[in-house]
Amino acid sequence: MRRTRALRNLRLACAGAAGAVILLTSSALMSEAQAGAFGLRDQSAYGEGLAFAGMAAGGSLSSMFWNPATLSAVMGFQTETSATFVAPRASIDVLSPFTSNEGDVVANAALVSGYDAYRINDRVVLGLAITEPFGMRSKYDFGSELRNQGIAGTSSITTFNINPMLSVDLTDWLxxxxxFQAQYLDIRYTGVGASLGQLSVPGVPLPLSLGANASLDGDSWAYGYNVGVLxxxxxxxxxxxxxxxxLKYSIDSKLTGSVTGSLLGQSLLTVPLDLDATAKLETPAKLSVGVRQAITDRWRVMGGVEWDQWSRFKQVSVQAKDKVxxxxxxxxxxxxxDIVFGYDDGWFFSGGTEYDVSPKWTLRAGVAYELSPVGNSARQFRLPDVDRVSGSAGFTYKACERCLIDASYAYVAGVGDDHVQSSSGAVRGEVNADAHIVSLGFRYRFGGTPTGSHAN
Incomplete structure (x- = not known):
């Protein structure tokens, strides 16, 4: 009887993971919810309501994204799925050498994450997270002056991360x-010629450059790890x-478009381009520190600090495999x-609180401040990222003995220096950015003793 129940619970947990895979696949091309540069922090509807304060210290099953040791709170089988809708706005006023107003260069987005966990004995818990840690898409219309001048085009990065993990209780307090991380990345970068500049080709007297229509497309897998302590x-x-x-990527890519040659400002040749290429890039490491403190049986406060090593993302190196x-x-x-980015490390600071209004309802809220890794000299029209402040609120409703429903809303506003420029520095502007975020989540416990609405 016990074996039959365990097998049934295992099938349900696997079904939850499979559902997360399907949802992630369907939403992957839309992901734009950003957390500094093209990082995605919106991995939890529960955490969204706290401005992600204290997530490395637990609170919900999705805390495993920040810290795998938080799996120690799991009893029996548990599953959690979060779906987040982001309505961002990033408009740009171009100030020189021409004056224009670029409307929204980003679109609405959806982000889905899924988590499953199973306690196999008194000390060990297995977990699986399926998430999208990075993603970005900006697009300038064909009528845009910035696109026509070859300054900005479509930029898209999509990821898909599969992360099995485990936690071990060494003592009752530690x-x-x-x-292990397996992460898929897809990159599309149009108008790449302006970012690469002139091509220095030995033995060719004519200055060559990639045309404004040049594009880079490719995808690859990379592998890494995550560790934690609670x-x-x-x-x-x-x-x-x-x-x-x-993670380090060596991406099999296609470099398409044209190569142009000019002398004294006069175009002398245009050669079609369709080459196999390799693009190399690195995504940043993340260190998260979280604290949760119970003030009373019903009231808890949280705080968190996150460091993202965006200084690893200095450039995307592109090497063509074929000849022209x-x-x-x-x-x-x-x-x-090299497509130069030159990012700095990013920092995120957050504080939050939650209160159990009743055995069925928990209310929460949080605030956060983020120092963008995109500094003044690195801020370009493709990714006009700025520092940001955010405020959020949410609730958990205990719909049944073993199921919880999370809902959250957050508002994010860009602050600080808002100047943006082309890679050459010749074109300058100002960016205005904010975002509205709505997140819904569902948590279910297949085994173990159910507790209050704030339990994992």
Whole structure:
């Protein structure tokens, strides 16, 4: 009987993971909810209501994204799914050398994440997270002056992360966790010529450059790990530290468009381009620290700090594998070129609180401030990211003995320096950005003893 129940619960947990895969696949092309550069922090409807304060110290099953050691709170089988809708706005006033107003360069987006966990004995818990840690898409219409001038085009990065993990309770106050990351990344970058600049080709006297229509497309997998520790120094206090490793990509890509040659401002040749290429980039590591403190049996406060190592993302290096036939010159090798980003490390600070109004209802709220990794010199029209402040609120409703429903709303506003420029610095403007975020989540416990609405 016990074996039959366990098998049924395992099938339900696997079904939850499969559902998350389907939802993530359907939403992958729309992901734009950003958390500094093209990072995505919106991995939890529960956490959204707290401005993600204290997520590395637990609170819901989705806390495993920040810290795998938080799995230690799991009893029996548990599953959680979150769906987030983001309505961002990023309009740009171009100030020089021409004056224009670019409307929204980003579109509405959807983001879905899924989590499953199973306690196999008194000390060990297995978990699985399926998320989208990174994503970005900006687009300038064909009538845009910035697009026509080859300054900005369509930029898109999509990821899909599969992260099995486990936690081990070493003592009643100390748990550790670790996991393996397999992450898929797809990149599309149009108008890449302006970012790469002139091509320095040995033996070719004519200055060459990629045309404004040049595009880079490709995808690849990369692998990494995540680790964490959870401390409970006294009753009601939880301190968590989690680390997600950075990932290195070598992306099989297509470089298409044209190569142009000009002398004294006069175009002398245009050669079609359709080459296999390799694009190399690194995504940042993340360190999260969270604290949860129970003030009373019904009231809890949280705080968190996150560090994202965006300084790893200095450039995307592009190396063509094939040669280009140029009339009158012969076949030439396109040298390795860099799309320079030059980001700094990013920081995120948050505080939040939640209160159990009744056994069925919990209310929460949070505030956060983020230092963008995109500094003044690195802020370009493709990704006009700025520092931001956010406020959020949400609730949990205990719909049945083993099921919880989470709902949250957040408003994010750009603050600080808002100047933006082209890669050459010749075109300048100002960016106005904000976002409205709505998130819904569902949590279900297949086994173990159900508790209040704030339980994992």
């Amino acid at each position: 748990s550790v966790g670790a996991g 401390l409970k120094p006294r009753e009601g206090t939880e301190i968590g530290i989690g680390y997600r490793s950075g 036939a140029v009339s009158g010159v012969g076949e030439i090798t396109v040298p390795e070129q």
